Amino acid sequence: MKDMNKVVDKILDAYPAKVMKNRKEHILVKDSEDIPKIGANTRTIPGIITNRGCCYAGCKGVVIGPIVDMVHIVHGPVGCSYYAWGTRRNKGRAKDGGKNFLSYAFTTDMQESDIVFGGDKKLAQAIKEAVETFNPRAISVSATCPVGLIGDDIHKVAKDAEKEYGIPVLAFSCEGYKGVSQSAGHHIANNKLMKDVIGTIDIPKPKEKEFTLNILGEYNIGGDEWEISRVLNKIGYKVAACMTGNAEYEDIAKSHNADLNLVQCHRSINYIAEMIEIKYGMPWMKVNFIGMENMSNTLRNIAKYFGDEDLIKRTEAVISEEISEIEDEMAYYKEMCEGKTAMLYVGGSRAHHYQGLLGEIGMDTILAGYEFGHRDDYEGRDVIPDIKLDADTRNIEEITVEKDEQKYRLRIPASRLEELKKELPLNQYKGLITDMKTNTVVIDDLNHYETEIAVKALKPSFFGSGIKDKYMIQKMGIYSKQMHSYDYSGPYAGYKGAVNFARDTAAGIHTPAWSYTIPPWKKEPMITGKVEGVEKVC
Amino acid sequence: MLDHTPKEINERSALVVNPAKTCQPIGAMYAALGIHRCLPHSHGSQGCCSYHRMHLTRHYRDPIVASTSSFTEGACVFGGKSNLKKGIENVFEIYDPDVIAVNTTCLSETIGDDLNDIVLSTKVPEGKTVIYASTPSYQGSHVTGFSNMTKAMVTHMVNKNKIIENGKLAVIPGYVEPSDMSEIKRMLKMLEAPFTMFPDTSGVVNSPNTGKYEMYPEGGTTVEELSDLGNCEKTIAMGKFSSEAAAFELEKLCDVEANVINIPIGIKATDDFVMKVLEATGNEMSKELEFERGQLVDLMIDIHNHYHGKKVAIFGDPDIVIPMTEFVISLGMVPKYILTGTPGNAFEKSINEILKEAGIEGSKVKAGGDLMTLHQWMKNEAVDMLIGNTYGKYIARAEDVPLIRVGFPILDRVGHSLFPTVGYKGAMRLIEKISTAFLDKYDRECTDEDFELVM
Numbered sequence: 007m008k009d010m011n012k013v014v015d016k017i018l019d020a021y022p023a024k025v026m027k028n029r030k031e032h033i034l035v036k037d038s039e040d041i042p043k044i045g046a047n048t049r050t051i052p053g054i055i056t057n058r059g060c061c062y063a064g065c066k067g068v069v070i071g072p073i074v075d076m077v078h079i080v081h082g083p084v085g086c087s088y089y090a091w092g093t094r095r096n097k098g099r100a101k102d103g104g105k106n107f108l109s110y111a112f113t114t115d116m117q118e119s120d121i122v123f124g125g126d127k128k129l130a131q132a133i134k135e136a137v138e139t140f141n142p143r144a145i146s147v148s149a150t151c152p153v154g155l156i157g158d159d160i161h162k163v164a165k166d167a168e169k170e171y172g173i174p175v176l177a178f179s180c181e182g183y184k185g186v187s188q189s190a191g192h193h194i195a196n197n198k199l200m201k202d203v204i205g206t207i208d209i210p211k212p213k214e215k216e217f218t219l220n221i222l223g224e225y226n227i228g229g230d231e232w233e234i235s236r237v238l239n240k241i242g243y244k245v246a247a248c249m250t251g252n253a254e255y256e257d258i259a260k261s262h263n264a265d266l267n268l269v270q271c272h273r274s275i276n277y278i279a280e281m282i283e284i285k286y287g288m289p290w291m292k293v294n295f296i297g298m299e300n301m302s303n304t305l306r307n308i309a310k311y312f313g314d315e316d317l318i319k320r321t322e323a324v325i326s327e328e329i330s331e332i333e334d335e336m337a338y339y340k341e342m343c344e345g346k347t348a349m350l351y352v353g354g355s356r357a358h359h360y361q362g363l364l365g366e367i368g369m370d371t372i373l374a375g376y377e378f379g380h381r382d383d384y385e386g387r388d389v390i391p392d393i394k395l396d397a398d399t400r401n402i403e404e405i406t407v408e409k410d411e412q413k414y415r416l417r418i419p420a421s422r423l424e425e426l427k428k429e430l431p432l433n434q435y436k437g438l439i440t441d442m443k444t445n446t447v448v449i450d451d452l453n454h455y456e457t458e459i460a461v462k463a464l465k466p467s468f469f470g471s472g473i474k475d476k477y478m479i480q481k482m483g484i485y486s487k488q489m490h491s492y493d494y495s496g497p498y499a500g501y502k503g504a505v506n507f508a509r510d511t512a513a514g515i516h517t518p519a520w521s522y523t524i525p526p527w528k529k530e531p532m533i534t535g536k537v538e539g540v541e542k543v544c
Numbered sequence: 545m546l547d548h549t550p551k552e553i554n555e556r557s558a559l560v561v562n563p564a565k566t567c568q569p570i571g572a573m574y575a576a577l578g579i580h581r582c583l584p585h586s587h588g589s590q591g592c593c594s595y596h597r598m599h600l601t602r603h604y605r606d607p608i609v610a611s612t613s614s615f616t617e618g619a620c621v622f623g624g625k626s627n628l629k630k631g632i633e634n635v636f637e638i639y640d641p642d643v644i645a646v647n648t649t650c651l652s653e654t655i656g657d658d659l660n661d662i663v664l665s666t667k668v669p670e671g672k673t674v675i676y677a678s679t680p681s682y683q684g685s686h687v688t689g690f691s692n693m694t695k696a697m698v699t700h701m702v703n704k705n706k707i708i709e710n711g712k713l714a715v716i717p718g719y720v721e722p723s724d725m726s727e728i729k730r731m732l733k734m735l736e737a738p739f740t741m742f743p744d745t746s747g748v749v750n751s752p753n754t755g756k757y758e759m760y761p762e763g764g765t766t767v768e769e770l771s772d773l774g775n776c777e778k779t780i781a782m783g784k785f786s787s788e789a790a791a792f793e794l795e796k797l798c799d800v801e802a803n804v805i806n807i808p809i810g811i812k813a814t815d816d817f818v819m820k821v822l823e824a825t826g827n828e829m830s831k832e833l834e835f836e837r838g839q840l841v842d843l844m845i846d847i848h849n850h851y852h853g854k855k856v857a858i859f860g861d862p863d864i865v866i867p868m869t870e871f872v873i874s875l876g877m878v879p880k881y882i883l884t885g886t887p888g889n890a891f892e893k894s895i896n897e898i899l900k901e902a903g904i905e906g907s908k909v910k911a912g913g914d915l916m917t918l919h920q921w922m923k924n925e926a927v928d929m930l931i932g933n934t935y936g937k938y939i940a941r942a943e944d945v946p947l948i949r950v951g952f953p954i955l956d957r958v959g960h961s962l963f964p965t966v967g968y969k970g971a972m973r974l975i976e977k978i979s980t981a982f983l984d985k986y987d988r989e990c991t992d993e994d995f996e997l998v999m
Contacts, residue, residue: 020638021637021638022633022634022637022638025634025638049614049616050590050614051614051630051634052612052613052614052627052628052630052631052634053585053611053612053613053630053631053632053633053634053635053638054611054614054634054638055609055610055611055612055639056590056594056612056614057594058590058594058614059590059591059594059595060589060590060591060592060594061589061591062591063591063594063595079559082650082681083567083650083680083681083682084560084563084565084566084567084681084685084885085566085567085569085570085592085595085681086567086591086595087560087563088563088565088566088567089566089595089596089598089599090595091562091563091935093598093599093602105547105548106547107548109545109546109938110546110548110561110562111561111562111563112559112560112561113559113560113563114558114559114560115560115563116650116682117682117683118680118682118683120682121650121654121682128558129558131557131558131559132558132559134558135554135556135557135558135559136559138554139548139550139554139556139559139561140548150650151588151589151615151620151649151650151651151654152650152651152654152682154620155620155651155654155655156654182588182589182590182591182592182615182651183589183615183616183617183619183620183651184616184617185616186616187590397617397618398616398617398618401617454609455638455639458757458759472598473598473601473602474594474597474598474601474607474608476601477601477605477606477607478607478609478757479757480753481607481751481753481754481755481756481757481758482755482756482757483753483755483756523753523754523755524754524755
């Protein structure tokens, strides 16, 4: 067994003293069942080749962008809109009569004169043109770096436009330099959706018994939400809103009417989940739709929350039906991958969620980390009161909500909820570290250099990361899968998704090309010398 | 697909829909990768660097590394000096490049960071170089960024004291693929012209898989070669928008004659390139290259019926679109719409001259346009083919026309980084693509009785 502490020492070895001191906080070896403390959500050191993005990427790119029937205007120079156009695989289709703008990119394309004289007027004009040309259900305006610096009041422009055109215009001050990663942008997006969208459209309580769910922190990458909802619908749930994959504006506006919030990506959406509970009395449950066992456990937990006998029975029936359809194929891929090791470095939830699925095809995760997770994503929510807020975090608005006396309703009696909290992950997330085996490594904000050293030292068979790492790892002879885009495959969630993932992973590890990386003349001794008799023949 | 794009065109003055350009820093980053053992550094928020690396990586399917100043709100208030100084120190210590090429972003430009001052006050280790270019995202486009960083190579790396003529041509290939750079080098070798090409991304962003990762692969123009540029005989700069500035800088600083020509896409532009090289060297034409030209002409004659008379829309970067327009005309096609997102009157002027010379009337030409405009033109009067980068695929699907992928970026197909578009070989490749696209569409859509074995 590899001594992981030695690997960590090797990683830290090359750093200048100050960098080493900083990075040490973010790297740990899990060597017992205790949950150690990790440094997270702090600044990346300048010069370090980080994978992290910016606040705008977290706000527009992650949370707001997937809403299908809104025109998302990016206020700034052209690049920020351009790079977030069609690159995230958040799929969506218009519902009856609705519009879908996912194949569009909208920007004010700020020029030097706008920077000098201000871009408010251009933004107002852009909104006008968007309304006249596209007549969307709502509009979002996302600010990029220079907007905050030159002092454009995008909130006033949005408010005026809202009055003039009679549609919601949501402005997000998500300038790229805010916070330390995409995470700040998630928070900003959450705040706005909570303040101005969620709870704005009430629907009458259905006459017949309904079990209505929202799926939060699910962005329908590669069609994940469609696969999750297929199974949930089969059991008998109604999925009211998905935040925000494949969502329409009104789904979100009505989402407070549901019975339970399911939280898939804790990092990007936990703020909303928490605030909905305070304001409207709807609890949230941490779920994990990735992998057979996680999916089944999640479904059982949801059924248990409602406590309906029919629902519980149907849940078991659906679980066994779905599993029986895929177990042979899963076993086949397990045979191909058994005993191999994996590393995962993904945003704020997948580095945790995929460990179970990898385990189901026989692969142990020996190193994992988040790009923009907070300590609670690693250590569990119990740690939240102990997290010290630094200046970067304090700059991000923290909003508080109060109980809405008219709309607040307890979904289940308070006493029962308290009972259920003891056995279900209600309003709770235990974090990534607890599910990792001992003698594994956890690295926050894993960077290019650390990746190279870790891969060389531990030689995994699979490295799940993003596009910026992928080819560097594959040059080292190791299969790297993009866990943000699924390498344009998917869905990977749910039962059918598990098979897709297993199939792709087995193919990636076993594709014959790997056997050709070393040419034969470098493998076998060459016979050297002149060929006799050539001259004669010629 | 693009269901909400109306046929009716209303003038837009503020809203850009589906841009046909992106921002300067990505072009600067790409150019910087064309220096051997260089690490590009983005002076701005992390997101800029992340987006640029992401996009270049998707296009090249090869590792693209670059570092960032990782601005936070504090850095915006107090200036990015400390971030950049720290960044440069850390990069040299941890990643050990020979050169750091710093580009600015709209953030560092807006707060007014003075790179000259910052770099001068930073301790750069012996034998190492830091160059920098101002690349505000709110001016020009990614092509401008490429141009600015290429110019910065001359400004900061060329030894201004002429020592001895090196007898070489300085060759600036423009914002093209590594495969194109290799092809230009191959042609220069056939023409027996000694040269230094810069930037040169071949071998850097289309590197082989050997089972070993090299952070700085073999390719790229070396520091020594760049330093020696001032001793070159002449410069051949390809593409006014991407290469002219560097050529003029070299002329200004070291009196090396600047010759600006089109990027050699198509028969005419390649002929011009060859003539320019022959003129500079006084050499005879290479038999081998002339043979390739003959093959190209042969192909153009033999299968002209596959595409002659077809109407085509072309969009992309100006230096690619200009020779591409010229090329489709030489194939007998009609360029109906020609658009670039990059602003600049020179584009419209060049295209209009080409159209006029060919006697083509009624085409629409636009610089600084977006893809919604192009799409609306196509809705009002259809074309048979679209030529441009990957972003054209939405329009191609909506209007059911074949898309020939040319230019930057190509995110959904492979080949561009391995096989050239420039030169006679590249022209043959383009013809193969154009012909195949038309015939594939015909074969897919025709009736059984019209389905033919030989075409």
